[in-house]
Amino acid sequence: LLRSVVVGCGAYLPGNVVTNAALAERGIETSDEWIVQRTGIRQRHIAGPDETTSVLGTRAAQAALDEAGLSPADIDLVLCATSTPDYTFPSTATQIQAALGIEGGFAFDLQAVCAGFVYAVATADRFLSTGGAKRALVIGAETFSRLLDWEDRTTCVLFGDGAGAIVLEARENDASNRGVLTSCLRSDGRHRAKLYVDGGPGSTGTTGKLRMEGREVFRFAVGSVTDVIEEVFRASGTTADDLTWFVPHQANRRIIEASADKLGIAREKVVLTVDQHGNTSAASIPLALAAARRDGRIKPGDLVMIEAIGGGFTWGAALIRW
Ligand code: ACO
CATH class of the missing domain: 3.40.47.10 (Thiolase/Chalcone synthase)
Structure with a gap:
């Protein structure tokens, strides 16, 4: 394997x-x-x-x-x-x-x-x-x-x-059981208008600007994205208590803390960089991983859950034995 x-x-x-x-x-x-x-x-x-x-x-x-x-x-x-x-x-x-x-x-x-x-x-x-x-x-x-x-x-x-x-x-695979253990992806294209860029070759022909209904995104993020994390827990036979670190997409501190609380993930396991970086979209998780590696938090053998939601909507989670 x-x-x-x-x-x-x-x-x-x-x-x-x-x-x-x-x-x-x-x-x-x-x-x-x-x-x-x-x-x-x-x-x-x-x-x-x-x-x-x-x-x-x-x-x-x-x-x-x-x-x-x-x-x-x-x-x-x-x-x-x-x-x-x-x-x-x-x-x-x-x-x-x-x-x-x-x-x-x-x-x-x-x-x-x-x-x-x-x-x-x-x-x-x-x-x-x-x-x-x-x-x-x-x-x-x-x-x-x-x-x-x-x-x-x-x-x-x-x-x-x-x-x-x-x-x-x-x-x-060896006894250390390191690697990407499992992942789960979802999308639902009906939500386009809640978070999109109003340009592109097939629309205005310009690059366009980001448009967002913040409250709707917030509601969906807290209400729905925990499904993929629960699926990853199920598929891997792990629970919130087994995680060493939870490294979510860094959009908003309130979304992150509400999601962690809902999943029963202790606040001290949450890696938070949104204060320093703002929302850097697809870069936010690897930026947070690198920060937690650099300061010695994430170590080989640690169980790390990554999770994100983005425009589309698209969302997903993956469990990594570092
Ligand atoms: N500074 C000061 N006041 C502001 C600002 C601002 N930057 N922006 C909005 N306001 C005002 C509004 O005009 C409004 O004033 P009003 O009551 O006089 O009309 C008031 O603040 C409240 O506005 P709301 O939009 O209701 O504020 P809310 O509490 O919903 O917070 C926020 C807005 C922070 C955007 C919130 O909805 C949110 O976090 N949404 C999720 C957004 C997100 O994270 N998106 C990205 C996730 S997916 C991805 O990363 C692509």
Whole structure:
């Protein structure tokens, strides 16, 4: 039995940090108090003009390779979860592949908005566990600042830019039982209008801006996404008590805490980075994983649940023995 084992993890954040107070100073009618109380967000990183999604993704991927002690030539699958590609095509993943100097294997993007990284882990796991690839770079990279309507205070304060990545390696399962243990994905396309970008080649022909009915998203996120986590618990024969860490998509502190409480996951097991990064969509989970690796929280052998919901709606969860 082949397992997809995490052998490296890394992240990259643009240097430009924008606090809530700085947004208010720029003329957005908001306050640090409102944003912190409703969302838990204190600051976000915003990409500069040269920091495209593939640039952020390449730096995160390199950091993950460094932690793994691998070189780009060891990788035969590059999978990038993003909704903010550099170009409509070719994929951001192929740009990252080229920037890293990888000439073999295959690379593609996966678009499931904020659930993109969970979808990408589940997808890479299918390739690795069936012998379709040996080592995968699984990247979440986004520049949502380029999709924001900076005149709309109900959305522009919520998002940030960044990238994170893990390296998954196909290994024979052994007594350590490490690897991606199980995953569960769902989507329901009837919810498009609650969270979408009002542009694209098939509509306006422009890139468009992000539009969101915040209350509806909030209600769905807390009410419905626990189904995939419960399915993962069932399929793996584990419970909330078995988890070492819960690393959810970082959209909003209130959504995260309400979900953890509903599932009976102790608050001290929750990795929270939304205060530092804002909502970085598909990048938020690998950014949080990298932060918890760097400060020594996540260690080999730990049982880690990742979970996300995004536009569509799309949602999913995966359980990883680190
Ligand atoms: N600063 C100050 N006031 C604001 C701001 C702001 N940035 N934005 C809205 N307000 C005002 C509103 O205009 C409204 O004023 P009014 O009562 O005079 O009309 C008031 O604050 C309350 O607005 P609501 O929209 O009702 O605020 P709510 O409590 O619902 O919080 C929020 C809004 C934070 C967006 C919440 O609905 C939420 O967290 N939703 C989930 C959004 C989310 O996380 N989406 C992403 C998940 S999926 C993904 O990542 C793609």
